[in-house]
Amino acid sequence: MKHYRKHDYDLAQIRRLLEPGPVVLVSSAHGGRTNIMTMGWHMMIGFTPALVGCYIDPANHSYDMVVASGECVINIPTADLLEQVIGIGNCSGSDTDKFARFGLTARPGVEVAAPLVAECYASFECRLADATPNPNAPLFVWQVVRAHVAAVPKLPETLHYRGDGQFMISGREIDTRSRYPGQTR
Amino acid sequence: MKHYRKHDYDLAQIRRLLEPGPVVLVSSAHGGRTNIMTMGWHMMIGFTPALVGCYIDPANHSYDMVVASGECVINIPTADLLEQVIGIGNCSGSDTDKFARFGLTARPGVEVAAPLVAECYASFECRLADATPNPNAPLFVWQVVRAHVAAVPKLPETLHYRGDGQFMISGREIDTRSRYPGQTR
Incomplete structure (x- = not known):
């Protein structure tokens, strides 16, 4: 699978990728183990600082890992990762090494111990907000x-x-900036 | 503009429409006035009861109206309402009757006093959760x-x-049910 070569990205702009509502893969690390979960229940909450809200059911193995570590990485998969997205959502990290099982590559983050998924287009390192x-x-x-x-x-x-x-796959883009020059963000 | 003929819909299924992440129009009523705001920061929180989380900045006129009334309607516009979606997001209900200005039609709800937008494809009547x-x-x-x-x-x-x-416009659909018959919801 393709590894995306990713670059540092302006935190104030992450809404460009998250606000349209993609399924994300949440990766975590705790006690020497890693995990990944598929998540669709998230929303932007703030630009600066860049805040993201999400719902994680306590039945998920990732719930314990992110609560214990206070960290995660929110990764955005592209449509070619459909099978991984489904598979990850249908097994549990309690008995499965999801990176190994789904052929995904963990890359170290800069700010958090949770790993980035190399095969994802975007990865956002997160800490639980104060x-x-x-x-x-x-x-x-x-x-x-x-x-x-x-x-x-x-x-x-x-x-x-x-x-x-x-699943709905993201479609075409419309840029209205030239038609509505005075609009807010 | 087209008025959608809408039917009662299973509350446990609203995620089908909200989870993909569309921009919504939030309508409200309080003190004899109505308002509409454009909102992109929302997420599903529960199936039964059907819970939706959202962020509404206090700077919005709608903030005061939904806090005071404890009600709103979350309407999903289709892509042909692009100009209304932008225009509603770029003026304030404090000095504008948005239904009148944008040629939209308020229809009475069944459970709440906030109006449905007849030109929207879907309308969800909401009460602030306990x-x-x-x-x-x-x-x-x-x-x-x-x-x-x-x-x-x-x-x-x-x-x-x-x-x-x-804006991104929703694209094609992929149905994986036949390939992954055992998957969770």
């Missing part, structure tokens, strides 16, 4: 502390989950 | 109490925002 909105519910607020994004392709095809094994 | 994760931060958890979705087209083109006036 102020967790609700420590009693499985809602997480992550501060993205380092972003790595491939320069090519400029806007890859991403996977957007509908449930029940059905 | 347990707000964090009353001190502008994160909202909505329980969808009634869903209205058009039967045709089955999966319309939706708008997915990248910021700075750039």
